[in-house]
Amino acid sequence: MTTSLKSIRSLAPLLDRILVQRVKAESKTASGIFLPESSVKELNEANVLAVGPGAVDKEGKRIPMSVGVGDKVLIPQYGGSPVKVGEEEYSLFRDHELLAKIKE
Secondary structure, rough: OOOEOOOOHOOOOOOEEEEEEEOOOOOOOOOEEOOHHHHOOOOOOEEEEEEEEEEEEOOOOEEOOOOOOOEEEOOOOOOEEEEEEEOOOEEEEHHHHOOOOEOO
């Protein structure tokens, strides 16, 4: 399922969902040789673009999100809900689906 939107700003994640964009792998080597598209692997690294307010527990209290806008995270190879805006592709993941937060 792919959703097409006019602007990424019109998308606000709900509950414990997180909007991310995968970091694109380099298609050029350090020496300047361009690699064919088939040899460039997809990275499991992504930038967080937007986060929801957090899930609600049984007592009605909001559970804070583990990441914030601007963080770098490791995401699973498969999963998430794809969202397409123009030519750009994004993904929505739940907070518990993220594998790790990358500290720089």
